Amino acid sequence: MQLNRESALRRAVELATRGDRAILGITGAPAAGKSTYADQLVTQLVAEGHQVALVPMDGYHLAQSALEELGLAAVKGAPQTFDGFGFVALLKRLKESADETIWAPRFDRSIEDSIAASIAVPPETTLVVTEGNYLLFDQVPWATGRALLDECWYVDLDDDLRHQRLEARHQLFGRSPEEAHERAFGSDEVNAKLIAATKPAADAIITLS
Template sequence: MPRTFDDLLARARALTASGQRALLGIAGSPGAGKSTLAEQLVRELNADGWPFAAHVPMDGFHLADAELDRLGRRDRKGAPDTFDAAGYAALLRRLREEPDGEVVYAPGFERELEQPLAGAIPVPPAARLVVTEGNYLLLDTGAWARVRAALDEVWFCELPEEERIRRLVARHEQFGKSPEAALAWSLGTDQRNADLVAATRGRADLVVPATAVPRPV
């Protein structure tokens, strides 16, 4: 288990030792710090003049609310079947198979709108490491199994449950939910998803404790 953020940086750099593009996945339950870790890794690697790293979140593959309404799944947005898992796996495969040549565009996710944004994230040919993060990278059912197969390593972010829920509620409030609605969603839909994700922990290549991830300033 890594003790410091520097340990994580060294392990990320080692993934590209061959000179080929590598794909690193970061999994974990909602609110566990996946995005924070991915963003800090990419920022520090690029600041060192290291061969370019890119961040491609899984959240860009959320189904749009209109489609969730059609499917009757809007009330559990964030569950595995509310994502385009096959599309996500196809993008990861393309990133692996086309490391040189044209820019590959990935979708982003607008938190204030709670909607995906097509073509929002450019991954240039110079990117030697692609860091992707999301809840379900270690699921072994359906199209999600193809996601794990496309990644060189998957790390699992682990955070004490009380702190994870506190951060999750604060995030929901930040993006517009009332305190009551934020708590209800965190302990309802989000918790069901968190329990599912926690069961995949044993499939990770590395478990990352909260102490190894510095909080953003």
């Protein structure tokens, strides 16, 4: 199923108003625009009066100190650099414990680390939007998390434009042009191919202009 911004908004409203709490996943390759789109979608839904919370998967990045200790700093963003089991446990709580306020971590790009208990999801929340790289990954623990999502949408973007955005992002956060290029076409590209392989499993494809 293909969705544009308007039809995606209508579908999100349906999820937010169906009665019980729903969880919507938004995935896509690095720099495809999923984080920006998820934020825009939630902002629009909240402005229309819906009780919606945004809980990104990035809050479950392993701490930078842990990545360095494990020798994984160079591949930050790969599946093994996240606390996948912790993220799935959060999804389970969000789905099954809707009568309590649940606190989720947030990833802060300015310090390249996560901050615990930064995002509140109160009981009145009818739709939780989560976004991240591996929501459709078919390996443990990610596959368990996929089963907890009511829907998962894949944000698609032309690879050339995505690479440009990715290099610009790396430079914005302090990498030289050479380092940014190496990262974008190195470990980031490995991850992007893993994520692209999950596209057929999405409930909908969204092409952002």
